[in-house]
Amino acid sequence: MDFEALSNWDFEEIKQTLTERDTILYALGLGFGEDPTDKKELAFVYEDGLKAVPSMAVILGYPGFWLRDPKTGVNWQKVLHGEQWLDIYKPLPTHGRIVGRSQIDFISDKGEGKGAVIYQSREIIDADSGDKLARVAMSAFARGDGGFGGENRPGPTPAVLPDRVPDHICDIETLPRQALIYRLSGDMNPLHADPDVARSVGFDRPILHGLATYGLAARAILKTLLDYDSARLVGLDVRFSAPVYPGETVRFEIWEEDGEARFRASIPARDVVVLNNGAARFA
Template sequence: MNLEKLLAWKFSALEHAIPARDCMLYALGIGVGTDPTAVSDLQFCYEKDLKVFPSFVNVIAHPGGWITDPSLEVDWVKLLHGEQSFKILRPLEAGKTYIGHYRVRNVLDKGEGKGALLFLEKELREKETNEVVSLVTSTYVLRGDGGHGGTTSEAPAPHTIPERAADKSLSLSTLPQSALIYRLSGDYNPIHADPVLASKAGFDRPILHGLCTLGVATRAVLDAFSAGDPARLKSLQLRFSAPVYPGETIVTDFWQDGGVISFRSSVKERGVVVLNNGRAEIAD
Protein backbone atom coordinates (compact mmCIF):
# COMPACT_ATOMS: atom_id res chain seq x y z
CA MET A 1 0.00 0.00 0.00
CA ASN A 2 1.27 3.46 -0.94
CA LEU A 3 -0.15 5.55 1.92
CA GLU A 4 0.82 8.92 0.44
CA LYS A 5 -0.93 8.24 -2.85
CA LEU A 6 -3.92 6.69 -1.14
CA LEU A 7 -4.47 9.79 1.01
CA ALA A 8 -3.97 12.09 -1.98
CA TRP A 9 -6.33 10.17 -4.27
CA LYS A 10 -8.68 12.55 -6.07
CA PHE A 11 -12.15 11.18 -6.65
CA SER A 12 -14.20 12.65 -9.46
CA ALA A 13 -17.63 13.90 -8.46
CA LEU A 14 -19.98 11.08 -9.50
CA GLU A 15 -23.34 12.05 -10.95
CA HIS A 16 -26.14 9.48 -10.71
CA ALA A 17 -29.72 9.89 -11.92
CA ILE A 18 -32.22 7.56 -10.26
CA PRO A 19 -35.24 6.94 -12.50
CA ALA A 20 -38.22 5.17 -10.97
CA ARG A 21 -37.29 1.90 -12.66
CA ASP A 22 -33.88 1.77 -10.97
CA CYS A 23 -35.40 2.57 -7.58
CA MET A 24 -37.91 -0.27 -7.96
CA LEU A 25 -35.24 -2.67 -9.21
CA TYR A 26 -33.10 -2.01 -6.14
CA ALA A 27 -36.06 -2.63 -3.85
CA LEU A 28 -36.83 -5.93 -5.59
CA GLY A 29 -33.15 -6.90 -5.29
CA ILE A 30 -33.28 -6.70 -1.48
CA GLY A 31 -36.50 -8.72 -1.38
CA VAL A 32 -39.16 -6.03 -1.21
CA GLY A 33 -42.43 -7.28 -2.69
CA THR A 34 -42.31 -10.82 -1.36
CA ASP A 35 -45.83 -10.18 -0.13
CA PRO A 36 -47.56 -8.33 -3.02
CA THR A 37 -50.48 -7.37 -0.76
CA ALA A 38 -48.28 -5.51 1.74
CA VAL A 39 -48.78 -1.77 1.23
CA SER A 40 -45.55 -1.11 3.15
CA ASP A 41 -43.69 -3.04 0.43
CA LEU A 42 -45.69 -1.76 -2.52
CA GLN A 43 -44.63 1.83 -1.84
CA PHE A 44 -41.10 0.90 -2.97
CA CYS A 45 -41.88 -1.19 -6.07
CA TYR A 46 -44.95 0.37 -7.66
CA GLU A 47 -44.78 3.66 -9.54
CA LYS A 48 -47.90 5.16 -7.91
CA ASP A 49 -46.68 7.41 -5.05
CA LEU A 50 -43.28 5.70 -5.30
CA LYS A 51 -40.82 6.11 -2.42
CA VAL A 52 -37.11 5.30 -2.59
CA PHE A 53 -35.93 2.63 -0.17
CA PRO A 54 -33.57 4.37 2.33
CA SER A 55 -30.55 2.07 1.97
CA PHE A 56 -30.32 2.91 -1.76
CA VAL A 57 -27.98 5.73 -0.63
CA ASN A 58 -25.26 3.10 -0.20
CA VAL A 59 -25.44 2.07 -3.84
CA ILE A 60 -25.78 5.17 -5.98
CA ALA A 61 -22.79 7.24 -7.16
CA HIS A 62 -20.43 4.35 -6.40
CA PRO A 63 -16.73 4.99 -7.20
CA GLY A 64 -16.19 1.57 -8.79
CA GLY A 65 -12.86 -0.24 -8.66
CA TRP A 66 -10.63 2.75 -7.84
CA ILE A 67 -8.80 0.75 -5.17
CA THR A 68 -7.37 -1.57 -7.86
CA ASP A 69 -5.30 1.22 -9.44
CA PRO A 70 -1.70 -0.11 -9.54
CA SER A 71 -0.25 3.17 -8.27
CA LEU A 72 -1.96 2.65 -4.91
CA GLU A 73 -0.13 -0.68 -4.43
CA VAL A 74 -3.07 -2.12 -2.47
CA ASP A 75 -3.41 -5.89 -2.32
CA TRP A 76 -7.06 -5.50 -3.29
CA VAL A 77 -7.62 -9.25 -3.79
CA LYS A 78 -7.48 -9.59 0.01
CA LEU A 79 -9.85 -6.65 0.63
CA LEU A 80 -12.96 -7.25 2.74
CA HIS A 81 -15.91 -4.95 3.41
CA GLY A 82 -15.89 -4.65 7.19
CA GLU A 83 -18.45 -2.03 8.20
CA GLN A 84 -21.04 0.28 6.67
CA SER A 85 -23.09 3.18 7.97
CA PHE A 86 -25.41 5.80 6.56
CA LYS A 87 -27.26 8.89 7.76
CA ILE A 88 -30.39 10.15 6.04
CA LEU A 89 -30.71 13.93 6.10
CA ARG A 90 -33.42 13.97 3.45
CA PRO A 91 -35.02 10.99 1.64
CA LEU A 92 -34.01 10.30 -1.95
CA GLU A 93 -36.61 11.02 -4.62
CA ALA A 94 -37.14 9.01 -7.79
CA GLY A 95 -36.42 10.98 -10.95
CA LYS A 96 -33.81 13.23 -9.38
CA THR A 97 -30.05 13.32 -9.88
CA TYR A 98 -27.53 13.05 -7.06
CA ILE A 99 -23.79 13.65 -6.90
CA GLY A 100 -21.41 11.65 -4.74
CA HIS A 101 -18.29 13.28 -3.31
CA TYR A 102 -15.75 10.83 -1.83
CA ARG A 103 -12.68 11.10 0.34
CA VAL A 104 -10.39 8.73 2.20
CA ARG A 105 -11.05 9.79 5.76
CA ASN A 106 -8.44 7.72 7.63
CA VAL A 107 -6.16 4.69 7.44
CA LEU A 108 -5.37 2.58 10.49
CA ASP A 109 -2.20 0.49 10.26
CA LYS A 110 -2.39 -2.66 12.38
CA GLY A 111 1.25 -3.51 11.73
CA GLU A 112 3.23 -5.64 9.32
CA GLY A 113 1.42 -8.89 8.59
CA LYS A 114 -1.70 -7.70 10.44
CA GLY A 115 -3.38 -5.64 7.73
CA ALA A 116 -4.91 -2.17 7.76
CA LEU A 117 -8.31 -0.47 7.87
CA LEU A 118 -9.39 2.05 5.26
CA PHE A 119 -12.18 4.49 6.16
CA LEU A 120 -14.00 5.91 3.14
CA GLU A 121 -16.66 8.64 3.29
CA LYS A 122 -19.29 9.66 0.73
CA GLU A 123 -21.25 12.90 0.86
CA LEU A 124 -24.33 12.65 -1.33
CA ARG A 125 -25.85 15.87 -2.65
CA GLU A 126 -28.92 16.59 -4.74
CA LYS A 127 -27.70 18.06 -8.01
CA GLU A 128 -30.40 20.71 -8.41
CA THR A 129 -30.10 22.27 -4.96
CA ASN A 130 -26.60 21.09 -3.91
CA GLU A 131 -28.18 20.07 -0.60
CA VAL A 132 -26.49 17.25 1.33
CA VAL A 133 -29.03 14.45 1.59
CA SER A 134 -26.95 11.61 3.01
CA LEU A 135 -23.58 10.74 4.56
CA VAL A 136 -22.25 7.23 3.95
CA THR A 137 -19.15 5.65 5.49
CA SER A 138 -17.48 2.37 4.61
CA THR A 139 -14.70 0.53 6.41
CA TYR A 140 -12.55 -1.81 4.34
CA VAL A 141 -10.21 -4.40 5.80
CA LEU A 142 -6.97 -4.48 3.78
CA ARG A 143 -5.68 -7.84 4.95
CA GLY A 144 -2.49 -7.67 2.88
CA ASP A 145 -1.41 -4.10 3.58
CA GLY A 146 -0.19 -3.70 7.15
CA GLY A 147 3.10 -2.05 8.03
CA HIS A 148 2.89 0.95 5.67
CA GLY A 149 1.76 3.62 8.12
CA GLY A 150 -1.55 5.28 8.83
CA THR A 151 -3.32 8.44 9.94
CA THR A 152 -4.95 7.17 13.12
CA SER A 153 -4.24 4.60 15.81
CA GLU A 154 -7.83 4.04 16.89
CA ALA A 155 -10.86 2.67 15.07
CA PRO A 156 -14.34 3.82 16.07
CA ALA A 157 -15.68 1.53 18.77
CA PRO A 158 -18.38 -0.85 17.52
CA HIS A 159 -21.88 -0.41 18.85
CA THR A 160 -22.49 -2.69 21.82
CA ILE A 161 -25.45 -5.06 21.70
CA PRO A 162 -27.34 -5.19 25.04
CA GLU A 163 -26.77 -8.35 27.07
CA ARG A 164 -30.46 -8.89 27.82
CA ALA A 165 -32.71 -11.12 25.74
CA ALA A 166 -33.85 -9.61 22.46
CA ASP A 167 -37.06 -7.57 22.61
CA LYS A 168 -38.19 -8.69 19.16
CA SER A 169 -37.13 -10.88 16.22
CA LEU A 170 -38.09 -10.83 12.55
CA SER A 171 -37.34 -13.40 9.83
CA LEU A 172 -37.03 -12.43 6.17
CA SER A 173 -36.32 -14.95 3.44
CA THR A 174 -34.10 -14.28 0.46
CA LEU A 175 -34.76 -15.67 -3.01
CA PRO A 176 -32.44 -18.16 -4.72
CA GLN A 177 -32.03 -15.55 -7.47
CA SER A 178 -31.56 -12.60 -5.07
CA ALA A 179 -27.93 -11.96 -6.03
CA LEU A 180 -28.75 -12.09 -9.74
CA ILE A 181 -31.42 -9.43 -9.27
CA TYR A 182 -29.43 -7.27 -6.87
CA ARG A 183 -26.34 -7.13 -9.12
CA LEU A 184 -28.42 -5.24 -11.70
CA SER A 185 -28.21 -2.26 -9.33
CA GLY A 186 -24.53 -1.94 -10.22
CA ASP A 187 -22.31 -4.46 -8.39
CA TYR A 188 -21.27 -6.97 -11.05
CA ASN A 189 -18.61 -8.82 -9.05
CA PRO A 190 -18.77 -12.31 -10.60
CA ILE A 191 -18.53 -14.17 -7.27
CA HIS A 192 -22.20 -13.24 -6.83
CA ALA A 193 -23.22 -14.94 -10.08
CA ASP A 194 -20.61 -17.40 -11.37
CA PRO A 195 -20.38 -20.70 -9.41
CA VAL A 196 -16.89 -21.45 -10.77
CA LEU A 197 -15.44 -18.11 -9.69
CA ALA A 198 -17.27 -18.27 -6.36
CA SER A 199 -15.65 -21.65 -5.75
CA LYS A 200 -12.20 -20.26 -6.53
CA ALA A 201 -12.88 -17.55 -3.95
CA GLY A 202 -13.58 -20.24 -1.34
CA PHE A 203 -17.39 -20.33 -1.35
CA ASP A 204 -19.70 -23.28 -1.93
CA ARG A 205 -21.71 -21.25 -4.42
CA PRO A 206 -22.29 -17.57 -5.33
CA ILE A 207 -22.81 -15.40 -2.26
CA LEU A 208 -25.15 -12.51 -1.63
CA HIS A 209 -23.68 -9.01 -1.81
CA GLY A 210 -22.91 -7.57 1.61
CA LEU A 211 -24.86 -4.42 0.83
CA CYS A 212 -27.81 -6.59 -0.20
CA THR A 213 -27.73 -8.23 3.23
CA LEU A 214 -27.61 -4.73 4.72
CA GLY A 215 -30.69 -3.90 2.67
CA VAL A 216 -32.52 -6.92 4.07
CA ALA A 217 -31.63 -5.85 7.62
CA THR A 218 -32.86 -2.33 6.84
CA ARG A 219 -36.13 -3.88 5.66
CA ALA A 220 -36.39 -5.70 8.99
CA VAL A 221 -35.82 -2.47 10.94
CA LEU A 222 -38.49 -0.64 8.94
CA ASP A 223 -40.97 -3.51 9.18
CA ALA A 224 -40.53 -3.76 12.94
CA PHE A 225 -40.32 -0.12 13.98
CA SER A 226 -41.28 2.45 11.31
CA ALA A 227 -45.04 1.81 11.11
CA GLY A 228 -44.78 1.88 7.31
CA ASP A 229 -43.04 5.27 7.14
CA PRO A 230 -39.46 4.92 5.79
CA ALA A 231 -38.72 8.60 6.49
CA ARG A 232 -38.55 7.74 10.20
CA LEU A 233 -35.23 5.95 9.67
CA LYS A 234 -32.47 8.47 10.34
CA SER A 235 -29.33 6.35 10.46
CA LEU A 236 -28.05 2.79 10.43
CA GLN A 237 -24.68 1.16 11.02
CA LEU A 238 -23.42 -2.42 11.19
CA ARG A 239 -20.52 -4.83 10.85
CA PHE A 240 -20.36 -7.58 8.26
CA SER A 241 -19.56 -10.89 9.97
CA ALA A 242 -20.14 -13.63 7.39
CA PRO A 243 -21.62 -14.07 3.91
CA VAL A 244 -25.19 -15.09 3.11
CA TYR A 245 -26.11 -17.55 0.37
CA PRO A 246 -29.10 -16.59 -1.78
CA GLY A 247 -32.20 -18.47 -0.66
CA GLU A 248 -31.31 -18.42 3.03
CA THR A 249 -33.47 -16.91 5.76
CA ILE A 250 -32.11 -13.92 7.66
CA VAL A 251 -33.29 -13.64 11.27
CA THR A 252 -32.79 -10.23 12.88
CA ASP A 253 -32.96 -9.78 16.66
CA PHE A 254 -33.73 -6.33 18.05
CA TRP A 255 -33.16 -4.48 21.31
CA GLN A 256 -35.06 -1.21 21.61
CA ASP A 257 -34.01 1.68 23.85
CA GLY A 258 -36.22 4.60 22.94
CA GLY A 259 -35.43 5.66 19.39
CA VAL A 260 -32.22 3.60 19.28
CA ILE A 261 -32.56 0.09 17.88
CA SER A 262 -29.70 -2.37 18.39
CA PHE A 263 -29.74 -5.41 16.15
CA ARG A 264 -27.92 -8.55 15.06
CA SER A 265 -28.74 -10.76 12.06
CA SER A 266 -28.06 -14.47 11.58
CA VAL A 267 -28.84 -17.13 9.00
CA LYS A 268 -31.52 -19.51 10.21
CA GLU A 269 -30.34 -22.49 8.18
CA ARG A 270 -26.73 -22.40 9.43
CA GLY A 271 -26.97 -20.52 12.74
CA VAL A 272 -24.24 -18.10 11.64
CA VAL A 273 -24.18 -14.43 12.61
CA VAL A 274 -23.87 -12.45 9.36
CA LEU A 275 -24.39 -8.87 10.62
CA ASN A 276 -23.35 -7.65 14.05
CA ASN A 277 -23.11 -4.52 16.21
CA GLY A 278 -26.09 -3.03 14.37
CA ARG A 279 -27.54 0.31 15.42
CA ALA A 280 -30.43 2.23 13.88
CA GLU A 281 -32.10 5.48 14.86
CA ILE A 282 -35.86 5.81 14.41
CA ALA A 283 -37.57 9.20 14.75
CA ASP A 284 -40.92 9.56 16.55
Protein backbone atom coordinates (compact mmCIF):
# COMPACT_ATOMS: atom_id res chain seq x y z
CA MET A 1 0.00 0.00 0.00
CA ASP A 2 1.24 3.48 -0.92
CA PHE A 3 -0.01 5.42 2.10
CA GLU A 4 0.88 8.86 0.71
CA ALA A 5 -0.71 8.19 -2.67
CA LEU A 6 -3.88 6.84 -1.08
CA SER A 7 -4.20 9.62 1.50
CA ASN A 8 -4.01 12.24 -1.26
CA TRP A 9 -5.90 10.34 -3.92
CA ASP A 10 -7.37 12.73 -6.48
CA PHE A 11 -10.81 11.43 -7.39
CA GLU A 12 -12.32 12.59 -10.64
CA GLU A 13 -15.66 14.29 -10.20
CA ILE A 14 -18.30 11.89 -11.51
CA LYS A 15 -21.11 13.34 -13.59
CA GLN A 16 -24.10 11.09 -14.12
CA THR A 17 -27.39 11.40 -15.92
CA LEU A 18 -29.98 9.52 -13.87
CA THR A 19 -33.04 8.25 -15.74
CA GLU A 20 -36.31 6.79 -14.54
CA ARG A 21 -35.19 3.55 -16.13
CA ASP A 22 -32.13 3.53 -13.83
CA THR A 23 -34.34 4.16 -10.80
CA ILE A 24 -36.70 1.33 -11.73
CA LEU A 25 -33.87 -1.08 -12.52
CA TYR A 26 -32.24 -0.44 -9.14
CA ALA A 27 -35.52 -1.24 -7.34
CA LEU A 28 -36.03 -4.39 -9.42
CA GLY A 29 -32.53 -5.46 -8.39
CA LEU A 30 -33.76 -5.39 -4.78
CA GLY A 31 -36.90 -7.40 -5.56
CA PHE A 32 -39.41 -4.55 -5.43
CA GLY A 33 -42.53 -5.47 -7.38
CA GLU A 34 -42.41 -9.06 -6.16
CA ASP A 35 -46.18 -8.78 -5.92
CA PRO A 36 -47.07 -6.63 -8.94
CA THR A 37 -50.52 -5.92 -7.49
CA ASP A 38 -49.03 -4.30 -4.36
CA LYS A 39 -49.37 -0.62 -5.21
CA LYS A 40 -47.00 0.46 -2.43
CA GLU A 41 -44.11 -1.53 -3.91
CA LEU A 42 -45.23 -0.81 -7.46
CA ALA A 43 -44.52 2.87 -6.80
CA PHE A 44 -40.78 2.07 -6.94
CA VAL A 45 -40.90 0.16 -10.24
CA TYR A 46 -43.58 1.97 -12.28
CA GLU A 47 -43.12 5.34 -13.94
CA ASP A 48 -46.58 6.65 -13.00
CA GLY A 49 -45.85 8.27 -9.62
CA LEU A 50 -42.36 6.75 -9.45
CA LYS A 51 -40.37 7.04 -6.19
CA ALA A 52 -36.67 6.34 -5.62
CA VAL A 53 -35.52 3.82 -3.03
CA PRO A 54 -33.41 5.88 -0.58
CA SER A 55 -30.52 3.38 -0.63
CA MET A 56 -30.06 4.10 -4.34
CA ALA A 57 -27.75 6.91 -3.19
CA VAL A 58 -24.95 4.34 -2.79
CA ILE A 59 -24.75 3.80 -6.57
CA LEU A 60 -24.96 7.47 -7.58
CA GLY A 61 -21.79 9.29 -8.62
CA TYR A 62 -19.87 6.08 -7.97
CA PRO A 63 -16.14 6.31 -8.86
CA GLY A 64 -15.81 2.59 -9.60
CA PHE A 65 -13.45 0.08 -8.03
CA TRP A 66 -10.55 2.53 -8.02
CA LEU A 67 -8.46 0.39 -5.61
CA ARG A 68 -7.58 -1.81 -8.60
CA ASP A 69 -5.36 1.03 -9.86
CA PRO A 70 -1.73 -0.16 -9.47
CA LYS A 71 -0.78 3.32 -8.21
CA THR A 72 -2.59 2.60 -4.92
CA GLY A 73 -0.23 -0.26 -4.12
CA VAL A 74 -3.18 -2.11 -2.59
CA ASN A 75 -3.58 -5.86 -2.91
CA TRP A 76 -7.08 -5.39 -4.27
CA GLN A 77 -7.87 -9.12 -4.41
CA LYS A 78 -7.87 -9.11 -0.61
CA VAL A 79 -10.11 -6.07 -0.14
CA LEU A 80 -13.45 -6.59 1.63
CA HIS A 81 -16.34 -4.15 2.04
CA GLY A 82 -16.50 -3.61 5.79
CA GLU A 83 -19.13 -1.01 6.63
CA GLN A 84 -21.54 1.34 4.90
CA TRP A 85 -23.04 4.63 6.10
CA LEU A 86 -25.64 6.84 4.47
CA ASP A 87 -27.13 10.22 5.35
CA ILE A 88 -29.88 11.57 3.09
CA TYR A 89 -30.49 15.32 3.08
CA LYS A 90 -33.28 15.42 0.49
CA PRO A 91 -35.48 12.74 -1.12
CA LEU A 92 -33.61 11.34 -4.10
CA PRO A 93 -34.84 12.34 -7.55
CA THR A 94 -36.00 9.66 -9.97
CA HIS A 95 -34.20 11.38 -12.82
CA GLY A 96 -31.83 14.29 -13.34
CA ARG A 97 -28.16 15.21 -13.46
CA ILE A 98 -26.06 14.01 -10.55
CA VAL A 99 -22.52 14.85 -9.42
CA GLY A 100 -20.46 12.62 -7.14
CA ARG A 101 -17.43 14.01 -5.26
CA SER A 102 -15.36 11.40 -3.43
CA GLN A 103 -12.53 11.72 -0.95
CA ILE A 104 -10.38 9.65 1.39
CA ASP A 105 -11.27 10.45 5.00
CA PHE A 106 -8.46 8.50 6.68
CA ILE A 107 -6.60 5.19 6.67
CA SER A 108 -6.20 3.06 9.78
CA ASP A 109 -3.16 0.78 10.03
CA LYS A 110 -4.08 -2.34 12.01
CA GLY A 111 -0.50 -3.64 11.95
CA GLU A 112 1.69 -6.15 10.14
CA GLY A 113 -0.37 -9.15 9.11
CA LYS A 114 -3.58 -7.50 10.39
CA GLY A 115 -4.45 -5.33 7.39
CA ALA A 116 -5.60 -1.72 7.04
CA VAL A 117 -8.98 -0.01 6.83
CA ILE A 118 -9.59 2.66 4.21
CA TYR A 119 -12.39 5.12 5.03
CA GLN A 120 -13.82 7.10 2.13
CA SER A 121 -16.90 9.24 1.55
CA ARG A 122 -18.82 10.82 -1.30
CA GLU A 123 -21.12 13.79 -1.57
CA ILE A 124 -24.08 13.31 -3.92
CA ILE A 125 -25.16 16.62 -5.46
CA ASP A 126 -28.01 17.69 -7.72
CA ALA A 127 -26.12 19.24 -10.64
CA ASP A 128 -28.94 21.60 -11.61
CA SER A 129 -29.80 23.07 -8.21
CA GLY A 130 -26.46 22.54 -6.48
CA ASP A 131 -28.29 20.97 -3.52
CA LYS A 132 -26.56 18.23 -1.56
CA LEU A 133 -28.75 15.16 -1.74
CA ALA A 134 -26.79 12.68 0.37
CA ARG A 135 -23.48 11.65 1.89
CA VAL A 136 -22.32 8.09 1.31
CA ALA A 137 -19.41 6.65 3.31
CA MET A 138 -17.80 3.24 3.52
CA SER A 139 -14.86 1.33 4.90
CA ALA A 140 -12.76 -1.08 2.87
CA PHE A 141 -10.74 -3.69 4.77
CA ALA A 142 -7.46 -4.23 2.93
CA ARG A 143 -6.46 -7.57 4.46
CA GLY A 144 -3.05 -7.67 2.80
CA ASP A 145 -1.83 -4.15 3.49
CA GLY A 146 -1.18 -3.46 7.18
CA GLY A 147 2.08 -2.57 8.90
CA PHE A 148 3.09 0.52 6.91
CA GLY A 149 3.65 2.63 10.01
CA GLY A 150 0.38 4.53 10.01
CA GLU A 151 -1.88 5.39 12.91
CA ASN A 152 -4.37 2.81 14.14
CA ARG A 153 -7.36 5.14 14.22
CA PRO A 154 -10.77 3.80 15.23
CA GLY A 155 -13.69 4.19 12.87
CA PRO A 156 -17.22 5.31 13.76
CA THR A 157 -18.72 3.42 16.69
CA PRO A 158 -21.15 0.78 15.38
CA ALA A 159 -24.76 0.76 16.53
CA VAL A 160 -25.47 -1.49 19.51
CA LEU A 161 -28.35 -3.94 19.15
CA PRO A 162 -30.79 -4.23 22.07
CA ASP A 163 -30.53 -7.28 24.29
CA ARG A 164 -34.15 -8.32 23.86
CA VAL A 165 -36.44 -10.12 21.45
CA PRO A 166 -36.83 -8.16 18.18
CA ASP A 167 -39.92 -6.02 17.80
CA HIS A 168 -40.35 -7.09 14.16
CA ILE A 169 -39.26 -9.90 11.85
CA CYS A 170 -39.20 -9.35 8.09
CA ASP A 171 -38.27 -12.17 5.71
CA ILE A 172 -37.30 -11.27 2.14
CA GLU A 173 -36.85 -13.98 -0.47
CA THR A 174 -34.20 -13.28 -3.09
CA LEU A 175 -34.38 -14.64 -6.61
CA PRO A 176 -31.76 -17.07 -7.98
CA ARG A 177 -31.10 -14.43 -10.67
CA GLN A 178 -31.07 -11.48 -8.22
CA ALA A 179 -27.38 -10.67 -8.71
CA LEU A 180 -27.77 -10.78 -12.50
CA ILE A 181 -30.39 -8.04 -12.22
CA TYR A 182 -28.64 -5.94 -9.59
CA ARG A 183 -25.33 -5.86 -11.50
CA LEU A 184 -27.06 -3.87 -14.26
CA SER A 185 -27.08 -0.92 -11.85
CA GLY A 186 -23.33 -0.57 -12.29
CA ASP A 187 -21.34 -3.20 -10.38
CA MET A 188 -20.30 -5.63 -13.10
CA ASN A 189 -17.84 -7.63 -10.96
CA PRO A 190 -17.86 -11.18 -12.44
CA LEU A 191 -17.85 -12.57 -8.89
CA HIS A 192 -21.60 -11.96 -8.95
CA ALA A 193 -22.26 -13.64 -12.31
CA ASP A 194 -19.56 -16.14 -13.31
CA PRO A 195 -19.53 -19.48 -11.43
CA ASP A 196 -15.88 -20.09 -12.37
CA VAL A 197 -14.78 -16.74 -10.94
CA ALA A 198 -16.78 -17.38 -7.76
CA ARG A 199 -15.20 -20.80 -7.27
CA SER A 200 -11.72 -19.38 -7.88
CA VAL A 201 -12.06 -17.23 -4.74
CA GLY A 202 -13.67 -19.87 -2.54
CA PHE A 203 -17.41 -19.52 -3.09
CA ASP A 204 -19.68 -22.35 -4.22
CA ARG A 205 -21.41 -20.08 -6.70
CA PRO A 206 -21.78 -16.35 -7.47
CA ILE A 207 -22.72 -14.27 -4.44
CA LEU A 208 -25.10 -11.34 -4.13
CA HIS A 209 -23.53 -7.88 -4.12
CA GLY A 210 -23.01 -6.54 -0.61
CA LEU A 211 -24.78 -3.33 -1.59
CA ALA A 212 -27.73 -5.36 -2.85
CA THR A 213 -28.04 -6.92 0.62
CA TYR A 214 -27.75 -3.37 1.98
CA GLY A 215 -30.61 -2.33 -0.31
CA LEU A 216 -32.68 -5.23 1.03
CA ALA A 217 -32.28 -3.65 4.46
CA ALA A 218 -33.79 -0.42 3.13
CA ARG A 219 -36.65 -2.43 1.64
CA ALA A 220 -37.26 -4.24 4.95
CA ILE A 221 -37.29 -0.98 6.93
CA LEU A 222 -39.61 0.73 4.44
CA LYS A 223 -42.00 -2.21 4.50
CA THR A 224 -41.98 -2.93 8.23
CA LEU A 225 -41.79 0.50 9.85
CA LEU A 226 -42.50 3.26 7.32
CA ASP A 227 -45.40 1.97 5.21
CA TYR A 228 -43.13 2.58 2.18
CA ASP A 229 -42.86 6.34 2.85
CA SER A 230 -39.40 6.73 1.31
CA ALA A 231 -39.05 10.38 2.34
CA ARG A 232 -38.89 9.34 5.99
CA LEU A 233 -35.80 7.13 5.68
CA VAL A 234 -32.87 9.56 6.07
CA GLY A 235 -30.05 7.34 7.32
CA LEU A 236 -28.94 3.72 7.00
CA ASP A 237 -25.75 2.19 8.44
CA VAL A 238 -24.59 -1.43 8.46
CA ARG A 239 -21.60 -3.67 9.06
CA PHE A 240 -21.14 -6.48 6.52
CA SER A 241 -20.62 -9.91 8.09
CA ALA A 242 -21.06 -12.57 5.39
CA PRO A 243 -22.29 -12.88 1.80
CA VAL A 244 -25.77 -13.85 0.63
CA TYR A 245 -26.29 -16.39 -2.14
CA PRO A 246 -29.00 -15.44 -4.64
CA GLY A 247 -32.12 -17.49 -3.97
CA GLU A 248 -31.74 -17.41 -0.20
CA THR A 249 -34.27 -15.95 2.22
CA VAL A 250 -32.87 -13.06 4.26
CA ARG A 251 -34.37 -12.53 7.71
CA PHE A 252 -34.32 -9.04 9.21
CA GLU A 253 -34.65 -8.69 12.98
CA ILE A 254 -35.70 -5.12 13.76
CA TRP A 255 -35.83 -3.22 17.04
CA GLU A 256 -37.49 0.19 17.50
CA GLU A 257 -35.22 2.40 19.63
CA ASP A 258 -35.78 6.06 20.58
CA GLY A 259 -37.45 7.00 17.31
CA GLU A 260 -34.90 5.08 15.23
CA ALA A 261 -34.39 1.42 14.39
CA ARG A 262 -31.66 -1.14 14.98
CA PHE A 263 -31.45 -4.29 12.92
CA ARG A 264 -29.45 -7.26 11.75
CA ALA A 265 -29.94 -9.69 8.88
CA SER A 266 -29.29 -13.41 8.74
CA ILE A 267 -29.82 -16.48 6.59
CA PRO A 268 -31.88 -18.88 8.72
CA ALA A 269 -31.10 -21.83 6.44
CA ARG A 270 -27.37 -21.45 7.14
CA ASP A 271 -27.61 -19.85 10.60
CA VAL A 272 -25.27 -17.04 9.58
CA VAL A 273 -25.48 -13.28 10.15
CA VAL A 274 -24.93 -11.30 6.93
CA LEU A 275 -25.53 -7.72 8.16
CA ASN A 276 -24.88 -6.59 11.71
CA ASN A 277 -25.04 -3.45 13.86
CA GLY A 278 -27.64 -1.95 11.56
CA ALA A 279 -29.12 1.48 12.24
CA ALA A 280 -31.91 3.34 10.44
CA ARG A 281 -32.79 7.00 11.06
CA PHE A 282 -36.09 8.65 10.28
CA ALA A 283 -37.38 12.12 9.48
